[in-house]
Amino acid sequence: MSRIEARWTTPLGSLAVFEPSTQALAHAAEGLARFYNEPHNAALLSNTLLFSSDDVIDFWRDAAADGSRAFLFARDGEVVGDGDFRNAVQGAAELAVLIGPRALQGLGLGARFVLMMLRVGFERLALKRVFVAIRPANAASLRLFERAGFVRDETPAARAYAEEDDDICMMLARATFFAHHAEVVQAMDVTENSLPRYS
Numbered sequence: 092m093s094r095i096e097a098r099w100t101t102p103l104g105s106l107a108v109f110e111p112s113t114q115a116l117a118h119a120a121e122g123l124a125r126f127y128n129e130p131h132n133a134a135l136l137s138n139t140l141l142f143s144s145d146d147v148i149d150f151w152r153d154a155a156a157d158g159s160r161a162f163l164f165a166r167d168g169e170v171v172g173d174g175d176f177r178n179a180v181q182g183a184a185e186l187a188v189l190i191g192p193r194a195l196q197g198l199g200l201g202a203r204f205v206l207m208m209l210r211v212g213f214e215r216l217a218l219k220r221v222f223v224a225i226r227p228a229n230a231a232s233l234r235l236f237e238r239a240g241f242v243r244d245e246t247p248a249a250r251a252y253a254e255e256d257d258d259i260c261m262m263l264a265r266a267t268f269f270a271h272h273a274e275v276v277q278a279m280d281v282t283e284n285s286l287p288r289y290s
């Protein structure tokens with residue numbers, strides 16, 4: 092079991108996307124619970140329960156046991172969100188991301204962390220296609236994924252990721268990502284070490 096980490100120095104700060112150790116996840120859990128419980132975030136993420144720190148840890152562990160690969164997002168060393176690849180089937184997976192503090196949304200962080208996640212997914216997790224399912228009211232998310240190169244997808248493979256009937260499903264293929272983002276991809280560093288992931 093190894094831990095993947097991506098780093099990118101941007102005008103918004105030094106960004107890192109990383110799979111945490113057990114200790115790092117425990118350290119971040121209280122902040123993540125706050126992010127998940129924030130009413131605006133909870134609605135867009137279709138979260139219906141209030142999370143405690145322990146719930147967050149259990150949620151991450153259960154997701155890992157189901158094959159998800161989850162990452163913390165840090166800016167200048169501070170955890171500001173998270174993202175994961177879940178429901179992987181035959182080289183495809185669903186991506187979900189969160190910039191937790193409302194004050195940090197809309198600054199361009201989400202767009203950058205998504206590009207970092209996509210490089211990790213396509214390069215290190217051998218994904219060929221990445222899907223997203225978005226609430227129609229989530230204008231930031233729709234715009235963000237369109238700008239990343241995602242296109243609307245009504246195929247059964249894409250609709251399988253929808254949680255609600257009116258979710259908008261989108262897809263990005265590996266070749267499209269590397270063709271559109273070659274410059275950005277070169278600016279990031281992705282490494283993998285042999286230290287254990289959280290458990």
Ligand SMILES: CC(C)(COP(=O)(O)OP(=O)(O)OC[C@H]1O[C@@H](n2cnc3c(N)ncnc32)[C@H](O)[C@@H]1OP(=O)(O)O)[C@@H](O)C(=O)NCCC(=O)NCCS
Nearest residue numbers: 135188189190196197198199200201202230231232234235
């Ligand atoms: C959705 C989310 C990840 C976007 O990240 P962000 O850092 O807020 O977004 P960015 O600042 O990177 O903006 C991305 C694009 O959306 C646009 N945008 C940002 N906020 C917007 C808003 N409220 N309405 C319309 N467009 C918006 C930006 O202008 C940008 O487009 P541009 O590149 O053409 O300028 C973040 O807001 C979030 O975590 N929201 C709550 C949870 C969530 O919805 N997760 C996604 C589930 S699929």
